[in-house]
Amino acid sequence: MSKTYRNFIAGEWRDAISGETFENRNPANWNEVIGLFPKSGTADVEMAVKAAREGFEGWRLMPAPERGAILKRVGDLMTERKEEIAKNMTREMGKVLAETMGDIQEGIDTAYYAATEGRRMFGHTVPSELPNKFNMSIRVPIGVAGIITPWNFPMAIPTWKIFPALICGNSIVFKPASDTPLTATTFIEIMLEAGIPPKVLNLVHGSGSSVGSPIVNHPDVNLISFTGSSAVGKNLSKEASDTLKRVSLELGGKNAQIVMDDADLDLALEGVLWGAFGTTGQRCTATSRLILHDKVYDKFMDMLVAATKKLRLGDGLKSGVDVGPMVNEGQIETVQKYIKIGQEEGAKLVAGGKPYKEGDCANGWFHEPTILGDVTPEMRVAKEEIFGPVLSVLRINSFEEAIKVLNNTKYGLSSSIYTRDVNQAFKAIRDIEAGITYINGPTIGAEAHMPFGGIKETGNGHREGGWEVYEFYTETKAVFIDYSGKLQRAQIDNY
Ligand code: UN1
Numbered sequence: 001m002s003k004t005y006r007n008f009i010a011g012e013w014r015d016a017i018s019g020e021t022f023e024n025r026n027p028a029n030w031n032e033v034i035g036l037f038p039k040s041g042t043a044d045v046e047m048a049v050k051a052a053r054e055g056f057e058g059w060r061l062m063p064a065p066e067r068g069a070i071l072k073r074v075g076d077l078m079t080e081r082k083e084e085i086a087k088n089m090t091r092e093m094g095k096v097l098a099e100t101m102g103d104i105q106e107g108i109d110t111a112y113y114a115a116t117e118g119r120r121m122f123g124h125t126v127p128s129e130l131p132n133k134f135n136m137s138i139r140v141p142i143g144v145a146g147i148i149t150p151w152n153f154p155m156a157i158p159t160w161k162i163f164p165a166l167i168c169g170n171s172i173v174f175k176p177a178s179d180t181p182l183t184a185t186t187f188i189e190i191m192l193e194a195g196i197p198p199k200v201l202n203l204v205h206g207s208g209s210s211v212g213s214p215i216v217n218h219p220d221v222n223l224i225s226f227t228g229s230s231a232v233g234k235n236l237s238k239e240a241s242d243t244l245k246r247v248s249l250e251l252g253g254k255n256a257q258i259v260m261d262d263a264d265l266d267l268a269l270e271g272v273l274w275g276a277f278g279t280t281g282q283r284c285t286a287t288s289r290l291i292l293h294d295k296v297y298d299k300f301m302d303m304l305v306a307a308t309k310k311l312r313l314g315d316g317l318k319s320g321v322d323v324g325p326m327v328n329e330g331q332i333e334t335v336q337k338y339i340k341i342g343q344e345e346g347a348k349l350v351a352g353g354k355p356y357k358e359g360d361c362a363n364g365w366f367h368e369p370t371i372l373g374d375v376t377p378e379m380r381v382a383k384e385e386i387f388g389p390v391l392s393v394l395r396i397n398s399f400e401e402a403i404k405v406l407n408n409t410k411y412g413l414s415s416s417i418y419t420r421d422v423n424q425a426f427k428a429i430r431d432i433e434a435g436i437t438y439i440n441g442p443t444i445g446a447e448a449h450m451p452f453g454g455i456k457e458t459g460n461g462h463r464e465g466g467w468e469v470y471e472f473y474t475e476t477k478a479v480f481i482d483y484s485g486k487l488q489r490a491q492i493d494n495y
Contacts, residue, residue: 002033005181007040007205008188010051011198016040016206017047024181027094027325028315028364034092037181040206045214048173048202052144053220055199056171060141067167068118073194074163075111078104078155081190085155087317089183093151094324094365095279096316106156107187109448110465114163117470121168130494132484139474141169142246143222146215148208148236150227151327152282154180158187160452160464161225161248168473171200173221175211179327208232219243223473225464226250227284229385230411230457237460248462248472250453252385253413255443256289258402258428261296263418267440269303271418272391275442277311277369280326281389284458285414285436287443288386289375290393291402297395301350301373304393308351308369313361325364326388332365335388339370342381347372347392377408385411399424407433413454414443435463 004021006013015021016038026032038044059067078085086100095103123138145165149158154176162172176184188203204211216224216239224240226233227250240247257275259268275287292300316324326332332355339353352370367389375382375392382392382405396402406415415434419425425439435454438445446452451466453459462472482488 002036004036005038005185005205007038007044007048008201008203009044009048010202017043022178022206024092024179026091027327028091030363030365032091034182037178037205039210040204041210042214044204044206045173045211045218048204049144049215049218049220051199052171052173052202055197055201056141056143059171059197059200060169062169064118064121064167064169066118067169068115070195071111071118071163071167072115074191074196075108075115077190077194078108078111081186082108085183085186088186089154089180090316090324092182093154093180093327094316096321096324099279100316103153103156106153106446106448107159110156110159110163113448114167117164117467118167121470121474123476128480130482130484130488130490132482133488134481134483136479138477138479139168139470140477142473142475143170144220145170145172145473146218146221146224147172147174148212148215148224148226148228149174149176151177151179152279152284154183155187157227158184160469164469165225165473166196166200168470170222170473173202173204173215175204175206175215178205178207181205212236213239216240216245217242221245223247225472246472247460248464249460250284250464251458252411253284253286253454253458254288254383254385254409254411255285255414255416255434256291256406257287257416257443258291258406258418259293259296259300260399260402260417260419260421260424261293262420263296264420264440265296265300265303268300268418269307271416271442272304273307273311275416275444276391277308277323277389278444280323280367282327282331282387283444285444285446286387287416288390288392289382289406290391291396291405292393293402294395294397301393305351305371308371311369313356313366313368315360315364323369323389325361325366327365329365331388332367335367335370335386335390338381338384338386338388338390339372342372342375342379342392345379345381346374346376347379347381348374352389377405383409399427403428403431410457411454412456413458414438416441416443435459
């Protein structure tokens with residue numbers, strides 16, 4: 001019998017009002033059911049938002065450093081339970097244990113960073129243009145935060161959103177991806193154990209249409225933070241405009257690594273393997289394109305194809321496995337579709353190309369790491385997000401051409417260049433259209449205290465991580481204190 005899990009709403013663990021559930025299965029072995037989770041809907045969301053509104057009233061009045069002390073305990077508990085959570089995360093979404101451990105560490109770092117931000121939360125004091133008058137701006141919480149997260153970083157991404165929201169004094173309605181409800185449930189348990197007041201946290205499991213949409217449309221939800229596809233993000237943005245919500249969108253990517261002719265090729269090889277096939281390519285920041293200088297093209301391709309063929313596929317819990325399964329059958333189908341499109345457009349399949357069903361992998365959603373060579377900039381596989389272990393390789397003859405090819409996509413999340421030429425590196429920092437640029441490193445490698453996000457159709461201008469995110473979760477209030485004892489009319493009495 002599979003264990004049945006619940007929502008956490010209004011201070012209690014509850015079934016969905018419908019009484020229905022959905023299954024959570026292991027992508028490395030589809031026969032293994034991890035648990036049953038509540039299939040919630042509008043009525044559950046309604047109850048969660050009401051509770052969050054009540055929870056907000058007390059939470060917003062707690063001094064931010066005290067809220068920070070609770071988040072510090074959250075980080076400590078996550079540290080204690082790191083391995084156990086990581087194993088369950090690998091079971092529910094597939095990436096290898098080293099990566100799920102890293103995912104939780106990203107959450108721990110975010111907890112400790114947010115905890116100390118409670119002691120800063122800076123505003124400004126500036127002089128008034130009138131005598132005997134004091135001006136300052138302060139940060140105030142906004143209210144109920146609707147948090148909608150994907151399955152590829154089941155701990156890190158919820159923490160990127162929920163910790164800053166909490167430290168700023170907001171309450172939470174959280175809808176995790178339905179592929180990773182177990183990690184989300186453990187995360188809520190830990191936050192409650194650390195001392196976050198129950199009504200401040202509300203967890204509602206279910207689909208985007210039946211839970212996500214009611215959260216986005218609810219007039220009492222004040223802001224939405226969403227990570228997912230650009231198509232969903234655009235719809236969400238439209239829905240949220242009816243109630244003029246503040247919305248932070250972290251969407252698709254078509255990230256590229258440039259390798260120039262002067263690059264350290266061994267280093268660049270390690271980078272592209274990690275960037276393209278880590279998390280089985282299922283990252284917003286995955287290296288989806290390799291932009292390779294003509295002078296090193298053949299040599300580097302030989303190195304790359306040989307190394308890719310050595311990658312070991314398997315259950316991410318087993319040691320020695322490099323690449324875990326894809327999250328579900330739908331993702332395999334998308335990858336297959338794009339490999340076909342690429343070949344029809346004239347790209348050459350040089351490694352992988354097929355789902356993988358050998359030995360222990362027979363019952364999972366495994367796919368061979370795949371490389372498409374001779375890709376040209378106008379092909380769909382050079383421009384569209386695939387979200388799987390597929391790398392498109394493009395040939396360039398100069399630095400200028402490399403930048404032009406890199407920028408030839410509607411996305412702008414992460415980017416990378418391998419070169420030993422410092423002038424070229426700085427020009428790349430200036431000219432690449434992306435929110436993140438790595439020099440001599442892969443397209444992956446966010447750190448909790450650095451801003452994370454992209455330009456163009458990757459987002460709507462907000463950043464997660466770093467201190468920018470604390471601006472998103474607060475309103476700025478301008479405060480004027482007149483201690484002159486008389487009416488002073490700005491712009492009139494002083495001119
Ligand atoms: C994502 O794929 O949405 O730096 C987040 C990185 C990861 C985070 C990726 N730590 O790529």
